[in-house]
Amino acid sequence: MxxxxxxxxxxxxxxxxxxxxxxxxxxxxxxxxxxxxxxxxxxxxxxxxxxxxxxxxxxxxxxxxxxxxxxxxxxxxxxxxxxxxxxxxxxxxxxxxxxxxxxxxxxxxxxxxxxxxxxxxxxxxxxxxxxxxxxxxxxxxxxxxxxxxxxxxxxxxxxxxxxxxxxxxxxxxxxxxxxxxxxxxxxxxxxNSTSQLKCDEQLFKKVVKSGFQNRRKTLRNALKKINLPAEMEGLDVLGKRAEQLSVNDFIDLTFKLQSSWM
CATH class of the missing domain: 3.40.50.150 (Vaccinia Virus protein VP39)
Structure with a gap:
C-alpha cells in the first residue's frame, strides 16, 4: 500500500x-x-x-x-x-x-x-x-x-x-x-444533563456571539443590535463584559430578554 x-x-x-x-x-x-x-x-x-x-x-x-x-x-x-x-x-x-x-x-x-x-x-x-x-x-x-x-x-x-x-x-x-x-x-x-435550556436556544447563541464579538464593550453596548428593551437597561449584568459571565449568567440574561418581548 x-x-x-x-x-x-x-x-x-x-x-x-x-x-x-x-x-x-x-x-x-x-x-x-x-x-x-x-x-x-x-x-x-x-x-x-x-x-x-x-x-x-x-x-x-x-x-x-x-x-x-x-x-x-x-x-x-x-x-x-x-x-x-x-x-x-x-x-x-x-x-x-x-x-x-x-x-x-x-x-x-x-x-x-x-x-x-x-x-x-x-x-x-x-x-x-x-x-x-x-x-x-x-x-x-x-x-x-x-x-x-x-x-x-x-x-x-x-x-x-x-x-x-x-x-x-x-x-x-x-x-x-x-x-x-x-x-x-x-x-x-x-x-451533561441539560436536555433543554430555560431560554430560546437560538436567541442564546445570538446573545453569546454578540457579546463576544464586541468583547471590549459592556454588554449594554455589545447587545445594542438585539434591541434591548428599555426596562432591561438598568440590569447590573449589562454593565459587565461578556468574559465575566458564566454559562448560567448568559442563560438568565437571554431568558430575561426573551420574557421582555412576550
Missing amino acids: TKVRPKKYLGQHFLRDLRIAEKIAQSLTGHLDYQNILEVGPGMGVLTDFLMKEHPLINIYAVDVDKESIAFLNDRYGDRKGLEVIHGDFLRMNISDTIKDKVAIIGNFPYNISSQIFFKTLELKDQVPEVVCMLQKEVAERIVAKPGGKIYGILSVLLQAFYEVEYLFTVEPHVFHPPPKVKSAVIRLIR
Missing part, C-alpha cells in the same frame, strides 16, 4: 506516535449508551486500529473527505466487520441518515475546521453523548476556559452549556508528519 501524502489544503498532519494514538482511543469511555463511533479524518488509520482494539463491540464509521485516504483505508481494511469507511465531508453530512442511534465522535481534527466541527456537534448534541478529539492547543484551552479570562469565549459558553469539558493532555509537534507549527491537545466532552 502506498502511504497517503499529507495535503496542506486539508490541514492534514498525520499522527505517527502509536502510544498517543492508543491513549486517545482509551480516552473514549465507550459506556455512555452508544453503540457507534464516528472518526473524523482517519487518514491512514493509526487511530482507527486502536479504536477497533479498545472498543471491539462498537460500530466504527471512519469518515474522510480525502479520496486518497479512503482508497488507502479500503485497501487496508477491506470489508472488516464493525468498520465502515465513508468518503464524505463531515461538515456537510446528514449524520442521522447514516447513523440512526447515538454516536460518539473522535478524531484528530484539522486545525482549520475544528471550530466548525464543534458547531456541527452542537447541532447533533442530542445524538452525541461524547467527543474525544485532538486539536490545536490554543483552541482546546479556549473550550475548557472558565469565566474571567481573555481566552474564555463563544465556544467556551456554547459547548459548556451542553457538555462537561475536560483537558486531557498536551501533544508535541514532532509526533506528526508533517509537524505543525503549534502544540496540540486532547480534550473530552461528555454530554
Whole structure:
C-alpha cells in the first residue's frame, strides 16, 4: 500500500506516535449508551486500529473527505466487520441518515475546521453523548476556559452549556508528519444533563456571539443590535463584559430578554 501524502489544503498532519494514538482511543469511555463511533479524518488509520482494539463491540464509521485516504483505508481494511469507511465531508453530512442511534465522535481534527466541527456537534448534541478529539492547543484551552479570562469565549459558553469539558493532555509537534507549527491537545466532552435550556436556544447563541464579538464593550453596548428593551437597561449584568459571565449568567440574561418581548 502506498502511504497517503499529507495535503496542506486539508490541514492534514498525520499522527505517527502509536502510544498517543492508543491513549486517545482509551480516552473514549465507550459506556455512555452508544453503540457507534464516528472518526473524523482517519487518514491512514493509526487511530482507527486502536479504536477497533479498545472498543471491539462498537460500530466504527471512519469518515474522510480525502479520496486518497479512503482508497488507502479500503485497501487496508477491506470489508472488516464493525468498520465502515465513508468518503464524505463531515461538515456537510446528514449524520442521522447514516447513523440512526447515538454516536460518539473522535478524531484528530484539522486545525482549520475544528471550530466548525464543534458547531456541527452542537447541532447533533442530542445524538452525541461524547467527543474525544485532538486539536490545536490554543483552541482546546479556549473550550475548557472558565469565566474571567481573555481566552474564555463563544465556544467556551456554547459547548459548556451542553457538555462537561475536560483537558486531557498536551501533544508535541514532532509526533506528526508533517509537524505543525503549534502544540496540540486532547480534550473530552461528555454530554451533561441539560436536555433543554430555560431560554430560546437560538436567541442564546445570538446573545453569546454578540457579546463576544464586541468583547471590549459592556454588554449594554455589545447587545445594542438585539434591541434591548428599555426596562432591561438598568440590569447590573449589562454593565459587565461578556468574559465575566458564566454559562448560567448568559442563560438568565437571554431568558430575561426573551420574557421582555412576550
